[in-house]
Amino acid sequence: MMYQELLAPIYQFLGCPTPDAWIDFAKRPENLTTILQDHMMCELKAAQSAMLLLRKYAANTQANENLLAWMKPYEDFAYRKIGDLSALKGKSQITKKIEPRDDNPFAAELIDKMVLLIKEELHHFYQVLEIIEARGIQLENITAGRYAKGLMREVRHFEPATLIDKLIVGAFIEARSCERFAKLAPHLDEELKQFYISLLRSEARHYQDYLTLAQKISPDDISARVAHFAHVEAELISSPDSEFKFHSGIPQ
Numbered sequence: 668m669m670y671q672e673l674l675a676p677i678y679q680f681l682g683c684p685t686p687d688a689w690i691d692f693a694k695r696p697e698n699l700t701t702i703l704q705d706h707m708m709c710e711l712k713a714a715q716s717a718m719l720l721l722r723k724y725a726a727n728t729q730a731n732e733n734l735l736a737w738m739k740p741y742e743d744f745a746y747r748k749i750g751d752l753s754a755l756k757g758k759s760q761i762t763k764k765i766e767p768r769d770d771n772p773f774a775a776e777l778i779d780k781m782v783l784l785i786k787e788e789l790h791h792f793y794q795v796l797e798i799i800e801a802r803g804i805q806l807e808n809i810t811a812g813r814y815a816k817g818l819m820r821e822v823r824h825f826e827p828a829t830l831i832d833k834l835i836v837g838a839f840i841e842a843r844s845c846e847r848f849a850k851l852a853p854h855l856d857e858e859l860k861q862f863y864i865s866l867l868r869s870e871a872r873h874y875q876d877y878l879t880l881a882q883k884i885s886p887d888d889i890s891a892r893v894a895h896f897a898h899v900e901a902e903l904i905s906s907p908d909s910e911f912k913f914h915s916g917i918p919q
Contacts, residue, residue, distance in 0.1 A: 670864070673871050674849055677842045680874070680893075682901030685843075685850050689904075692911060692918040694854035700804050702851075705913040707795040708809050709844065711745055713873075714738065714788035716837060717781040721765065724830055725774040725781070730765040737761045741789060752793075752800055759789035773884050780876045787869050798862065812912035815840065817903045821896060831885045835892055838877035839900045843914060845870035 678684070693702055718738055722731045740758050743749035765782060767774035799806065818839065822832040845867055852863040882889050908916035 670849065670867055673867060674845070677845055677871060677874065680842050680897070681839070681846060682897035683905050685847055686905055686917050688917045689915070690850055690854065693851055698911065699855075701809075701911060702913060703795060703799050703802075703804065704807060704809050705812075707792055707799065708745065709913050710788045710792040710795060711741055712811075712815070713837075713840065713844075714741070714785045714792070716833075717784045717788070720830070720833065720837075721778060721781050724771055725765075725767055725777040727766045727768050730763075733761065733763045733765060737785075741792060752796055755793055755796070759786050759793060761786070773880070776883070777880065780880060784873055784876065787873075791866060791869075794862070798859070810910075812910050812915050813908065814903050814912065814914035814916075818896065818900060821899050827884055827886075831881050831889060832892060832896075834877045834881035834884070835889065835896050838874045838881070838893075839896055840914070841870050841874035841877060843900065843904065845874065847913065 692698060715738065718734050722734055726734060737758075740750055740755055744751070744755060761782065765778050767778055771777075815836075818836045819833075822836065823829055848863040848866050848870065852860045855863065878889075878893075881892075904914075904916055906916045907919050909919055911918050
């Protein structure tokens with residue numbers, strides 16, 4: 668009940684709730700390995716998406732190099748099996764200042780919001796990895812599902828519309844993550860339940876940060892674009908899906 672006030676605007680923002688069929692499938696003990704590994708990769712992808720926005724729209728040349736170096740240990744571990752849990756410890760904090768470009772009036776605000784988001788997503792990646800290793804789960808290659816691709820297909824291809832749409836997409840991904848953490852938590856063991864509840868506040872703030880930035884950058888009201896993506900996102904969530912993922916639709 669203490670999180671209902673936090674979650675209420677997210678429920679209003681999303682075009683549909685997570686179907687019970689997804690929860691029923693996700694809570695099965697044999698699917699926990701998939702949930703945890705896909706969740707871990709989702710945290711990395713969220714950090715990568717935010718970093719790409721910074722590199723394209725906000726950071727100067729030297730800062731771009733700093734961003735690449737910041738992400739490298741995580742990408743090495745996730746994609747190239749280089750490093751281990753101890754090698755990632757403390758790496759979620761960037762050590763060099765990210766200087767904004769001069770040609771974008773929103774560069775400094777993008778950096779403020781996205782750097783904090785990246786720090787938190789990388790920390791969450793580390794936390795999920797800790798849980799995976801503590802439970803003796805063997806890491807496997809997790810392929811990308813249809814969810815993010817389906818949203819990104821709707822992004823317009825001219826600026827500033829491209830940036831605005833990408834920020835709106837980011838808002839929906841973060842909002843859906845928050846909603847699923849809340850829905851799934853009661854069905855998990857106590858450790859995972861408390862962990863997922865602990866993530867709600869940051870995920871809720873992330874979606875609001877994305878939306879706020881999108882509206883500030885847009886010369887027009889973004890309500891129509893938000894409504895469009897809400898429809899697309901709801902269709903992806905509520906339709907049958909051949910793959911089971913953290914953000915998948917109804918399992919077939």
